[in-house]
Amino acid sequence: MILFKNAEVYAPLPMGKKDVLVGGTRIIAIADHIELPVGVEGEVIDATGLKMIPGLIDAHVHIAGAGGEGGPASRTPEIQLSRLLEGGVTSVVGCLGTDGMTRSVESVLMKAKALRHEGVSAWIYTGAYQVPPPTILGDVGKDIAMIEEVIGTGEIALSDHRSSTPTTAELIKLTEHSRVGGMLGGKAGIVNIHMGDAQNPFQPLYDAVALSELKLTQFLPTHCNRNHHIFEEAKTYGKKGYIDITASSYPFFPQYEIKPSKAIVEFLKAGVPLEHITMSSDGCGSLPQFDEKGNLEQLEMGYPKSIFDELKDTVAEEGLELEKALAVITSNVAGILRLPGKGRIVAHNDADLVLIDNDFNIHHLCAMGKMMIKNQKMLQKGTYE
Numbered sequence: 145m146i147l148f149k150n151a152e153v154y155a156p157l158p159m160g161k162k163d164v165l166v167g168g169t170r171i172i173a174i175a176d177h178i179e180l181p182v183g184v185e186g187e188v189i190d191a192t193g194l195k196m197i198p199g200l201i202d203a204h205v206h207i208a209g210a211g212g213e214g215g216p217a218s219r220t221p222e223i224q225l226s227r228l229l230e231g232g233v234t235s236v237v238g239c240l241g242t243d244g245m246t247r248s249v250e251s252v253l254m255k256a257k258a259l260r261h262e263g264v265s266a267w268i269y270t271g272a273y274q275v276p277p278p279t280i281l282g283d284v285g286k287d288i289a290m291i292e293e294v295i296g297t298g299e300i301a302l303s304d305h306r307s308s309t310p311t312t313a314e315l316i317k318l319t320e321h322s323r324v325g326g327m328l329g330g331k332a333g334i335v336n337i338h339m340g341d342a343q344n345p346f347q348p349l350y351d352a353v354a355l356s357e358l359k360l361t362q363f364l365p366t367h368c369n370r371n372h373h374i375f376e377e378a379k380t381y382g383k384k385g386y387i388d389i390t391a392s393s394y395p396f397f398p399q400y401e402i403k404p405s406k407a408i409v410e411f412l413k414a415g416v417p418l419e420h421i422t423m424s425s426d427g428c429g430s431l432p433q434f435d436e437k438g439n440l441e442q443l444e445m446g447y448p449k450s451i452f453d454e455l456k457d458t459v460a461e462e463g464l465e466l467e468k469a470l471a472v473i474t475s476n477v478a479g480i481l482r483l484p485g486k487g488r489i490v491a492h493n494d495a496d497l498v499l500i501d502n503d504f505n506i507h508h509l510c511a512m513g514k515m516m517i518k519n520q521k522m523l524q525k526g527t528y529e
């Protein structure tokens with residue numbers, strides 16, 4: 145057992161100063177005053193002066209590598225455990241990207257299994273940019289229904305020069321299979337959309353919904369802050385559907401992108417409900433910059449820590465309450481993607497806890513009830529780190 149004493153808990157809603165008892169992989173109790181049961185061995189951690197927040201959920205990471213758009217040497221490597229922990233990330237959703245040709249959903253699945261062995265929680269999307277998408281069992285619905293780690297489909301590219309530009313009928317069929325697979329498997333079955341920067345980028349989603357019984361909430365379009373044009377459209381779209389902000393690319397393309405912390409506040413000001421907003425890193429994704437003729441100019445790579453850095457800026461620079469800023473990377477994600485036991489500090493949920501000081505330094509991190517960072521020292525590293 146682990147007993148955290150006197151932490152200021154943000155669950156993400158503020159609960160005040162509490163003691164939090166962890167046993168096995170779960171949170172056992174949260175109360176004003178808890179002592180370790182007599183005769184039970186356990187560790188007591190004094191959390192005085194620290195805030196306890198839920199472990200962050202990064203729901204769009206190319207965990208098995210991505211990229212390759214600048215030739216073989218531009219392929220990005222797999223994620224390492226420390227890259228998640230340094231950003232307070234205890235849950236991750238992996239996906240393929242542009243390269244559904246030389247990379248496979250199988251490799252993403254096995255990387256998710258590896259990350260689970262290393263101590264964090266991991267799921268995946270089946271598919272890639274292309275439609276029809278690569279799958280493991282031959283159909284996105286079958287993958288979602290029958291493979292425990294698969295929770296949805298993605299990232300499907302729309303409105304982008306790298307998209308296979310699915311017809312409305314193809315997009316409806318794919319989304320319907322994803323939804324039914326989700327119903328059969330008890331999952332969200334959501335379709336994660338790579339939103340490109342073509343004219344009227346959200347139009348394919350509006351069309352799919354207009355010509356079917358699907359709802360916009362069956363989609364989770366990402367990169368909604370990638371340029372001012374998409375950002376403005378997302379303010380309207382986000383009132384009915386979910387929108388995901390990408391955190392890692394802004395520092396490389398500040399001339400095009402909306403800073404994620406600003407995007408959160410601007411979306412709220414525009415009337416987008418907080419529950420509709422999520423933020424992910426696009427970690428391990430290559431960040432290509434093309435010139436006017438479509439030639440590759442520059443490649444960078446993203447990291448999960450970007451969502452933690454933007455959390456800090458949303459609070460420290462934009463002045464948003466911590467509980468609201470936290471929701472977009474904890475409870476909202478767990479709710480939209482239906483990740484059981486995640487995203488909130490409540491009894492019986494998984495013990496994914498991060499303890500930070502007022503300057504957003506991570507002092508302790510507990511994932512599935514195991515201390516991974518203690519007194520600012522990383523105790524656990526990936527198998528090959």
Ligand SMILES: [Zn+2]
Pocket residue numbers: 241299338339367
């Ligand atoms: Zn993408």
